[in-house]
Amino acid sequence: MRDVVFCLRRLLTITWRLDRRRFAAGAGLLLLGAIATPLLAIGAGRLVDDVVAGDVASASGWALVVAVALTGDLMLGHFAHLYYFELAEETEQRFNRDLLRLVNAGDHLDRADDPAFADRIDLLRQDVMQMRATVQTGLQLGATAVQVLLTAVVLATVSPWLLVLAAFAVAPVVLGRRAEAGLQEVREAQSSTTRSIRALRRLATSPASQKEIRLNGGTDFLLARQGALLGTYDEAMGRADTRYALLRAAGQIVFGLAYVGAVLGAFWLAREGRASVGQVVLTITLATQLSTQMSAGIEMLGSVHRAAAGLRRFVGLEAELAAEHATPPDGLLPADLSDGLRLEDVTFVYPGTERTVLDHVDLHLPAGSSVALVGENGAGKSTLLKLVAGLYRPTAGRVLVGGTDLATVEPARWRERTAALYQDFARVELTLQHSVGIGRLADVDDESAVAAALRRADVGELADELAPADVLGTGYADGRDLSGGQWQNLGFARTLMRDDPALLILDEPAAALDALAEQRLVDAYQATAAEVATTVGGVTVFVTHRMSTVRLADRIVVLDAGRVVEHGTHAELLAAGGRYAQLWALQFRAYTEG
Ligand SMILES: Nc1ncnc2c1ncn2[C@@H]1O[C@H](COP(=O)(O)OP(=O)(O)OP(=O)(O)O)[C@@H](O)[C@H]1O
Numbered sequence: 334m335r336d337v338v339f340c341l342r343r344l345l346t347i348t349w350r351l352d353r354r355r356f357a358a359g360a361g362l363l364l365l366g367a368i369a370t371p372l373l374a375i376g377a378g379r380l381v382d383d384v385v386a387g388d389v390a391s392a393s394g395w396a397l398v399v400a401v402a403l404t405g406d407l408m409l410g411h412f413a414h415l416y417y418f419e420l421a422e423e424t425e426q427r428f429n430r431d432l433l434r435l436v437n438a439g440d441h442l443d444r445a446d447d448p449a450f451a452d453r454i455d456l457l458r459q460d461v462m463q464m465r466a467t468v469q470t471g472l473q474l475g476a477t478a479v480q481v482l483l484t485a486v487v488l489a490t491v492s493p494w495l496l497v498l499a500a501f502a503v504a505p506v507v508l509g510r511r512a513e514a515g516l517q518e519v520r521e522a523q524s525s526t527t528r529s530i531r532a533l534r535r536l537a538t539s540p541a542s543q544k545e546i547r548l549n550g551g552t553d554f555l556l557a558r559q560g561a562l563l564g565t566y567d568e569a570m571g572r573a574d575t576r577y578a579l580l581r582a583a584g585q586i587v588f589g590l591a592y593v594g595a596v597l598g599a600f601w602l603a604r605e606g607r608a609s610v611g612q613v614v615l616t617i618t619l620a621t622q623l624s625t626q627m628s629a630g631i632e633m634l635g636s637v638h639r640a641a642a643g644l645r646r647f648v649g650l651e652a653e654l655a656a657e658h659a660t661p662p663d664g665l666l667p668a669d670l671s672d673g674l675r676l677e678d679v680t681f682v683y684p685g686t687e688r689t690v691l692d693h694v695d696l697h698l699p700a701g702s703s704v705a706l707v708g709e710n711g712a713g714k715s716t717l718l719k720l721v722a723g724l725y726r727p728t729a730g731r732v733l734v735g736g737t738d739l740a741t742v743e744p745a746r747w748r749e750r751t752a753a754l755y756q757d758f759a760r761v762e763l764t765l766q767h768s769v770g771i772g773r774l775a776d777v778d779d780e781s782a783v784a785a786a787l788r789r790a791d792v793g794e795l796a797d798e799l800a801p802a803d804v805l806g807t808g809y810a811d812g813r814d815l816s817g818g819q820w821q822n823l824g825f826a827r828t829l830m831r832d833d834p835a836l837l838i839l840d841e842p843a844a845a846l847d848a849l850a851e852q853r854l855v856d857a858y859q860a861t862a863a864e865v866a867t868t869v870g871g872v873t874v875f876v877t878h879r880m881s882t883v884r885l886a887d888r889i890v891v892l893d894a895g896r897v898v899e900h901g902t903h904a905e906l907l908a909a910g911g912r913y914a915q916l917w918a919l920q921f922r923a924y925t926e927g
Contacts, residue, residue, distance in 0.1 A: 343648075367476040371483040374484075379611055380611070385610050432458065463639055484626065671870060678729065704888045715756060751831075751835070753836075755838075766780065783801065789826070843882070
């Protein structure tokens with residue numbers, strides 16, 4: 334019961350604050366409807382007594398009361414619905430906004446990269462739907478409680494003994510609650526199965542994976558796996574559902590027996606001359622209403638209970654994130670960044686994993702230099718880029734910017750000075766103007782700034798083909814989808830919206846580009862790197878597997894299994910005859926033999 338009280342108090346307080354007018358109107362109409370139901374029973378009882386006594390005038394009056402109560406009973410709920418429907422929608426929007434904030438809370442990516450976190454967010458999205466429904470259910474539950482109370486009071490006017498019936502009505506509630514709790518436990522125990530089912534569904538339906546799955550005829554394979562998981566889930570839930578139904582039925586039987594007792598008791602009172610025919614009718618009507626109210630109440634309690642579990646998850650995550658970000662660093666960047674970037678004995682392990690991805694890395698990236706990171710797949714290049722961008726904090730060691738530990742700098746300060754295009758660049762499905770402009774929020778609507786960024790990225794042809802107001806992507810009915818390379822080009826332009834970065838990061842910026850576009854990008858990148866170096870002394874760090882681009886860098890750093898194994902200029906590393914020289918020879922041979 335604590336859960337129910339917690340949920341209703343929290344949720345109804347939120348809805349009350351969101352829209353007092355709709356709340357008051359919806360709740361008021363529901364309450365009036367709640368009063369109409371017992372009034373109907375009272376009117377019907379009195380009407381019968383007047384008919385038996387032949388009192389036409391009074392009978393007409395009570396008939397009118399019955400008619401009004403009946404109309405109220407039927408109509409008020411509908412009118413209330415108009416109000417609480419919108420209230421529920423506002424509440425859903427508010428929770429969705431909060432969820433978005435929670436997902437994007439914090440200045441680091443520790444959470445965003447964590448699949449368990451993604452799963453929690455997935456679950457919270459469903460919880461929000463449940464909470465939306467509970468706004469309506471919560472108000473209806475309040476009205477039902479009032480109905481039950483009034484029904485009990487009216488029953489007591491016939492005979493206080495009839496209150497025993499109301500007491501027996503508690504049995505289905507208690508057993509129903511226990512049944513619901515059991516169901517919830519099984520649902521939670523099955524959460525890893527439902528998580529796998531969701532992951533398979535995503536795999537089978539996401540546009541990114543669908544092509545390959547179809548080509549390989551993998552649909553049946555996925556369906557079979559999903560079928561097996563669904564089988565496990567259905568078996569566990571089937572057993573729980575049966576138990577649930579039996580417990581609820583037991584509660585209803587207890588109440589049913591009490592109901593028969595109450596009706597027989599009313600007959601007995603009438604036969605003894607201690608109750609009128611009308612009071613027998615009243616008792617039968619109220620007892621029937623009580624049964625309906627109790628069973629509706631149990632349903633509603635179950636729904637509130639489910640919402641309470643969701644709300645606790647929500648509040649828990651809020652508290653967790655608030656504690657994590659309680660004291661973010663608030664230091665400033667040093668005015669003098671001439672020392673460039675330094676990694677001092679940096680070791681890194683992704684949160685929730687055990688493998689060391691960067692292992693005691695010491696590195697100096699001088700101001701105004703361009704640095705290429707080279708290494709095999711999984712060597713740790715992208716991870717190093719995320720660390721210098723401040724998206725992750727080193728597990729051990731320090732990243733220094735202009736001699737200041739990045740861990741002490743307010744994250745937003747460093748973000749303002751960092752421009753990055755990552756390997757898994759975003760397809761920002763907005764208008765061309767916003768898709769590029771979002772790279773520097775202050776200029777998001779500035780057409781000339783976007784045009785300049787497109788020019789710097791040398792993607793003029795694409796820009797000529799599109800108008801700033803053209804909507805991009807498949808997320809909109811009239812959106813225009815772009816090729817992978819075109820999206821990457823726009824990503825590059827977005828990165829170049831910042832024209833004064835202290836750090837410019839390009840992680841495989843040409844992976845999706847054709848040869849011509851790649852050459853353009855390399856030229857544009859070189860021009861930008863040179864500009865960044867001379868104007869603001871910025872450092873450009875890039876990752877590419879194409880050695881012809883790597884050689885253009887001032888310094889080359891070779892990573893192997895999370896360690897820096899070589900660094901120097903192209904000429905120095907060739908002369909050293911180490912790993913870099915091998916890689917160079919390999920690609921050079923491939924070209925000449927090809
Ligand atoms: N979010 C993550 N959570 C856990 N491990 C990760 C995560 N991202 C990367 N890794 C692991 O860290 C190691 C280094 O990955 P990283 O992406 O830095 O390599 P890379 O050198 O950039 O590789 P590639 O050339 O393939 O892009 C890999 O073993 C990878 O599996």
